[in-house]
Amino acid sequence: MLTLFVDYTIAKVTIGAVLLGIISGVLGSFAVLRQQSLLGDTLSHAALPGVCIGFIIAGTREMASLMAGALATGILAALAVLVITRRSRLKTDAALGITLSVSFAIGVVLLTYIQGTGNASQGGLDSFLFGQAAAILRHDLWIMAGITFAALALVTALWKEFKLVVFDPSFAAAMGLPVVALETLLTVMIALAVIVGLQMVGVVLMASMVIAPATAARQWHERLGPMVVSAAAIGVTAGVVGALISAQGQGLATGPLIVLCAAVLVAISLLFAPRRGLVEEAVERWRGRRQLEDRQVLSTLYGLARRHQDPRFSAERGFVDAYYGVRTRKALEALHAQGLVDRFRAEPDEAEYWELTEAGVEEAERLLADIKGRRA
Amino acid sequence: MADALHEPQLALHVEDLTVSYQNKPVLWDIDLDLPPGVMAAVVGPNGAGKTSLIKAILELIPSLAGHVRILGKPYRQQRGRVGYVPQRSAVDWEFPTTALDVVTMGLYGRLGWLRRPGRREREEAMQALEQVAMADFAHRQISQLSGGQQQRVFLARALVQQAEVYFLDEPMAGVDATTERAIVNILGELRDAGKTIIVVHHDLQTVRTYFDWLVLLNVGVVAQGPVSEVYTAANLRRAYGGQVALLEGNGMPADKPTPPDPQRDQTGDVF
Structure with missing residues (x-):
């Protein structure tokens, strides 16, 4: 009986996490590419007063009215940001920050007001701060699913328009696209994504679900389509893994765990993604430096050969070491591996000698010509 | 009556155009007439309103007064006959997309809502990339292109628009000599094919060699006409x-x- 209950809860939470991952990954991609990552943060904090107003009007913890309230105040906040940036000299970041904190303050005041009225059914309204995934009802999941699929359908239908508006709004406007309407639609959909996440991760942490999957996905992909799909996949992974860890029964909060999982995925992507990853960058740099050393030794051998007017002049290693003041064995071995130098030992003292191969001579001449060309 | 052509013999006709930002006039009382088939440079000091002029003509910024006709009709009715190359710095080149995809964007207007670009569109985009000698870079992510290559991609996007009147905002700014020559050659070919080219240009040295028409701008129009007469x-x-x-x-x-x-x-x- 108990396991059945637990499984049912886990199933609900998992489905919720999947829906949240999909919608926040997809719409977060557009938000991040519009350089509006913080818009998600403002919209989610602005959802709190809406939730409270929805509760006051409905009189109970009725999901539909809480969500409607959250959407209304979210859109209001987005409008406020727009008006502030258009009408005043404030920049977008300041406008976002002000709107965020003012809406959140109003939300907390309303929350404490409701708690003060002693309404018995207010139980758990403050769970919207950090989310309470286990409290999700089957009915709530239907609403979340409806919103997610509506958003997916819109993004699919208006794919190329959204892409153009985000990439090059003035070209889109010149072409006759209703840029303002499309941008508004994107903002409303981000507000919807935030609403889907309210019960799962709460208003305080929701912004990271908008930003993290998209940022991680951007590391791996150079095209919008694959990036959006993989942002959704990363969002789903973070959601499900976080939900499953919290279901291990130690009473750990689901929302923050989901956010932490997303953060781990971001860290992995920042480090290990091909081309854009930090690790590959570091390896490339290290390799470049090694190569520079190799090439230096190569041109020294070439210079020695020229001085002795013998292209096959063989230099004893100690000779080269002394010239650089460090051991050049590694560099010589690396050049050897590339077939640019040859080693042999000569009597009587078994010393190590190195000489340029055919390819080595060519490479050295190419290098020097290169350097000369760059100086010119 | 509303459909009656106004100055149809002109590629571009601007009358009394006035634009201001926060009470400061950026463009004031602009009267411009450009015959078809010219390659015109719009030249003037910094802050002369060169970019604003193009944006106002394309209705990207609101104008306080005046009207614009392109081949006899308002811009709204002529979008399909106009090509536009914005300043390269106007977009984020880190955007995850390829050169070919950017060029295909030039065809979105013709495609209309809901329809997706298909094989035909990709082929047209590829041809335009060949025209600007960028076919080899079609599948490169755009941030991996040099400034000159990015500019050529932007030009290719305007080429697929198959327009009759082209507006280019500083296409030669910050590009290498090869690209500059390539751009001038392509624009010259378009002009020879009877198209009208309007270029915001920053380099007075090259005005006489590249262009045959000149608009000198400094908030108002200082002078306009054939380069030989106006470049004094x-x-x-x-x-x-x-x-x-x-x-x-x-x-x-x-x-x-x-x-x-x-x-x-x-x-x-x-x-």
Whole structure:
């Protein structure tokens, strides 16, 4: 009986996490590419007063009215940001920050007001701060699913328009696209994504679900389509893994765990993604430096050969070491591996000698010509 | 009556156009007439309103007064016949997309809502990339392209628009010599095919070699017409005012083309 209950809860939470991952990954991609990552943060904090107003009007913890309230105040906040940036000299970041904190303050005041009225059914309204995934009802999941699929359908239908508006709004406007309407639609959909996440991760942490999957996905992909799909996949992974860890029964909060999982995925992507990853960058740099050393030794051998007017002049290693003041064995071995130098030992003292191969001579001449060309 | 053509013999007709940002006029009382088949440079000092002029013509920024006709009709009705190359710095080149995809965007207007670009569109985009010698880079992510290559991709996007009137905002800014030559050649070919090209240009040195029509702008129109008539020391001084010292001895033309006018020459010497 108990396991059945637990499984049912886990199933609900998992489905919720999947829906949240999909919608926040997809719409977060557009938000991040519009350089509006913080818009998600403002919209989610602005959802709190809406939730409270929805509760006051409905009189109970009725999901539909809480969500409607959250959407209304979210859109209001987005409008406020727009008006502030258009009408005043404030920049977008300041406008976002002000709107965020003012809406959140109003939300907390309303929350404490409701708690003060002693309404018995207010139980758990403050769970919207950090989310309470286990409290999700089957009915709530239907609403979340409806919103997610509506958003997916819109993004699919208006794919190329959204892409153009985000990439090059003035070209889109010149072409006759209703840029303002499309941008508004994107903002409303981000507000919807935030609403889907309210019960799962709460208003305080929701912004990271908008930003993290998209940022991680951007590391791996150079095209919008694959990036959006993989942002959704990363969002789903973070959601499900976080939900499953919290279901291990130690009473750990689901929302923050989901956010932490997303953060781990971001860290992995920042480090290990091909081309854009930090690790590959570091390896490339290290390799470049090694190569520079190799090439230096190569041109020294070439210079020695020229001085002795013998292209096959063989230099004893100690000779080269002394010239650089460090051991050049590694560099010589690396050049050897590339077939640019040859080693042999000569009597009587078994010393190590190195000489340029055919390819080595060519490479050295190419290098020097290169350097000369760059100086010119 | 609303559909009646107004100045249909002109590629671009601008009358009384006025634009201002926060009570400061950026463009004031602009009257412009461009015959079809010319390659025109819009030149003027910084802050002269060159970019604003193009944006106002394309209705990207609101104008306070005046009207614009392109081939006899308002811009709204002529979008399909107009190509546009914004400043390269206007977009984020880190955006996850390829050169080919950017060029395909030029065809979105023709495709209309809901329809996706298909094989035909990709082929057209590829042809445009070949025209600007960028076919080899079609599948490159755009941030991996050099500035000149990015500019050529932007030009290719305008080429697929198959327009009759082209507006280009600083296409030669910050590009390498090869790209500059390539762009000038392509624009010349378009002009020879009867298209009208309007280019915001920053380099006075090359105006006479690249263009055949000149609009000197400094909030108002200082002078306009064929380069041979308009490119005079007196006109440049009037457009550039105090900055004229920078131009002296730097390819500054003699006052020859204008009829002798001793008084003007004298004022010129005062500068």
